[in-house]
Amino acid sequence: MVKNYKCPGCGASLVYEEGSEFLACPYCETRVALKDLQEEAAGAGEEETDGAGEEETSEAETQDAETSQFQCSSCGGELVTDAYTAATICPFCGSPSILKTRLSGKYKPDLLIPFSIGKEEAKKQFRDWTKSGFFTPKGFYSQNTLESINGIYVPYWLYDFDASVHMEASATRVRTQRKGSYEYTYTDHFRLRRDTETSFDRIPVDASKQMPDDTMERLEPFSYEKLEAFEMPYLSGYMAERTNFESSQLEPRARERAKSYAERATRDTMQGYATVNVTSCNTRLGKRKQEYAMLPVWVLSYRYKNKNWQLYLNGQTGRRIGSLPVDPGRAAACFGICSAVVTVLAGLIWGIVL
Numbered sequence: 001m002v003k004n005y006k007c008p009g010c011g012a013s014l015v016y017e018e019g020s021e022f023l024a025c026p027y028c029e030t031r032v033a034l035k036d037l038q039e040e041a042a043g044a045g046e047e048e049t050d051g052a053g054e055e056e057t058s059e060a061e062t063q064d065a066e067t068s069q070f071q072c073s074s075c076g077g078e079l080v081t082d083a084y085t086a087a088t089i090c091p092f093c094g095s096p097s098i099l100k101t102r103l104s105g106k107y108k109p110d111l112l113i114p115f116s117i118g119k120e121e122a123k124k125q126f127r128d129w130t131k132s133g134f135f136t137p138k139g140f141y142s143q144n145t146l147e148s149i150n151g152i153y154v155p156y157w158l159y160d161f162d163a164s165v166h167m168e169a170s171a172t173r174v175r176t177q178r179k180g181s182y183e184y185t186y187t188d189h190f191r192l193r194r195d196t197e198t199s200f201d202r203i204p205v206d207a208s209k210q211m212p213d214d215t216m217e218r219l220e221p222f223s224y225e226k227l228e229a230f231e232m233p234y235l236s237g238y239m240a241e242r243t244n245f246e247s248s249q250l251e252p253r254a255r256e257r258a259k260s261y262a263e264r265a266t267r268d269t270m271q272g273y274a275t276v277n278v279t280s281c282n283t284r285l286g287k288r289k290q291e292y293a294m295l296p297v298w299v300l301s302y303r304y305k306n307k308n309w310q311l312y313l314n315g316q317t318g319r320r321i322g323s324l325p326v327d328p329g330r331a332a333a334c335f336g337i338c339s340a341v342v343t344v345l346a347g348l349i350w351g352i353v354l
């Protein structure tokens, strides 16, 4: 049930080497190609995940508060996980453990983007970031402590849609003409009609309850050039969560995004008018397919003045999302200066007007 890839040289646990096609041993420099470790899909494997029915959903809900226990295959220690954990790291010996049953059958991901940013690089990014804030308290860099740093494969549903938009608008164009000492203003009225077809590939929606949705959206984009067919060895050395939602539960979010992109793109074709007033818009969305993918995210938790803070890092591109503590003194000083500037400016403008 628990999978762990052992080093053929020394017996230690192999971990995925970021950005490569290998697992590497942290102790003896042995490297094993991923393709040599690939296993056949467990059981029925390719079941349709959509339409799995009420039963599955309610089962997922009752499991929600549950924890499960597994045994670390390296040291025998008890691993306590929540119902969604698919890969973890033993707190006693540091060995990676992959929970196979949570990655098989309907929970077998279709795709994965491997980590290309490793732990050391993530830590460096964290250090750079903590120095970057304009309002960050002076002692922050030395006082904050990196409590934990976890590379997590976050479950995502990726949706493909075809959108057709029929949009009508009334628009005007204004031109002026001078005749003698008179200036004539002509307003031309137009009825615009647009029919557009747009296809969307792989609109991502994160399927983890723990991860804040808005933060995950701001971590985008992921580069899909690196999407690989899912293979379990990629997870070695990282945490992973299995999807917390059926694809049908998250589809409305993807639909909403597809709809607004398609409508905006259609609206953007109405250029060169003085005014455009959309009078009707009819959008039809057809879903082509959805895929279940795991995407790489670093989560860094740190403590500053008895408060916990989080920084999120796109594990592929290095994009950072998080909030730094603000020094009220420094911020207030700036607001003082800013409002003084505004007052001076206001004074100038009044001076000119008067």
Ligand SMILES: [Zn+2]
Pocket (backbone or CB within 6 Å): 007, 008, 009, 010, 011, 012, 025, 026, 027, 028, 029, 030
């Ligand atoms: Zn080894």
Ligand SMILES: [Zn+2]
Pocket (backbone or CB within 6 Å): 072, 073, 074, 075, 076, 077, 090, 091, 092, 093, 094, 095
């Ligand atoms: Zn262990």
